[in-house]
Amino acid sequence: MIDFEQLSLDTKIPESSLRDQYKFVYGDNGLSQLRLSSPCTMNNGVFNIDLISNQLSSINEEWKDLDIFIPASGSATRLFELSDNIKTLNENIDKLPFFDKKSVSHLVDKYSHKPKAIVPFHKIEGHIVSPIEEIIEFYSRIFPDSNVHFTIQDDDENLITTKLNESDFIKSKKIKFEDKVRFSFQKKELNSICFINPETLLKHNNKYYSHPSGHGALIDNLASIKSKYAYMHNIDNVSPKTQELRIKNINQMYKLLLFIDKNIKKLLRALVKDDFQRVIESSFYKNFLIEYFPHLVHVRNEPVNKKILFKNLNKPIRVCGVIHDSGAKGGKPFWVYDDDSLLSLQIVEESQVDLDNSRERNIWYDSNYFNPVEIIISTEDYLGNKFNFNSYVNKDLGMVVEKKIHNEKVLFFEKPGLWNGSMHDWITIFVEIDEKSFAPVKNICDLFLPIHQP
Helix, strand or coil: CCCHHHHHHHHCCCHHHHHHHHHHHHCCCCCCCCEEEEECEECEEEECHHHHHHHHHCCCCCCCCEEEEEECCCECCHHHCCCCCHHHHHHHHHHCCCCCCCCHHHHHHHHCCCEHHHCCCEEECCEEECHHHHHHHHHHHHCCCCCEEEEECHHHHHHHHHHHHCCHHHHHCCCCHHHHEEEEECCHHHCEECEEECCEECEECCEECEECCCHHHHHHHHHCCCCCEEEEECCCECCHHHHHHHHHHHHHHHHHHHHHHHHHHHHHHHHHCCCHHHHHCCHHHHHHHHHHCHHHCEECCEECCHHHHHHHHCCCEEEEEEEECCCCCCCEEEEEEEECCEEEEEEECHHHCCCCCHHHHHHHHCCCEECCCEEEEECECCCCCECCHHHHCCHHHCEEEEEEECCEEEEEEECCCCCCHHHCCCEEEEEECCHHHCCECCCHHHHHCHHHCC
């Protein structure tokens, strides 16, 4: 039997979490999956920002109180998975910005175990530049008053700060990155224990081994941001050629978020004063919420009362950019049944769908949009207090992961994804953005695409 009390003392993971992990991995509940209603389409889940362009044009607060949040803790291991790409790499290796006439195996040995954030992606103004350098320079230029938050592995902090201290590119731009950049780490107490079997746990160097529990654990890091709003994207979605498009995306998404956030807070303050009638007669309620987001103000086709309306609106808000699906692997926007006929807008991963069910499978494959992870969020409630993001997590949407770690096949619990189950109970707005702004580098051979070449 597992001694959870002693295990908690050894790993610093709360005993309640350890017991929950065990139940999740070995319980008979099975993986919770979402029940799809329909894919989001333009004007049915994907909001057409042109519809309120007049209202947005009056918003002059350009990028005020806005910080940047970049999950950057991934290693470059998958970047150098070359089984299907070795021929392409050999034929194009001289196009890599860091090509130094050495062999492919030399490049793999040099970079594959480093953080993806410091692998060179581009050549800019004669400098060989990694994503983290490129991102710092970009946001220092367009958001001089904002902080850039990177979530990294604590073991990589010295490696990354050394890289930035020695960066000729950062120096050439006269950027003091210490004034601009904030690092945070995934909390060890949020890690997961690895189970070899129901009674045996993985040990390494004679200590119980715990594994990061997925990027859903970063919801705690996101909660530490002090600004009212935060914009997030992946560390590998960068290119000098997409910078102007990203500025356009941010400008549109920020103004839309500001418009919705300020109006919802106005309604919430009125509800607190018992002005329910004034709320439902307001133009924002009638011409925006009812028109485009009826699921927030109706329950089973009946108008909500004051109590339910307050509950539905008193939540963090996120505006998520979506692009036309071109076959990239990742989440997609759907209308989802939360309970009986209650609908919500969600980013859904393939693993969350029962593809053995023909109905669910057909809805999944009918989707024409994709989540490139361009998301802007609100962090404060109508009173100016920080939301407790953990209150809005759908904990049932965690996963059991099977993986080989330290030569042992293990099972461990992975938290609901950061922009999936961890933001499940948020107010979500999908808006189409320019697909040309999406330039991820998931494999090193992606750097041979025109968007990444000089």
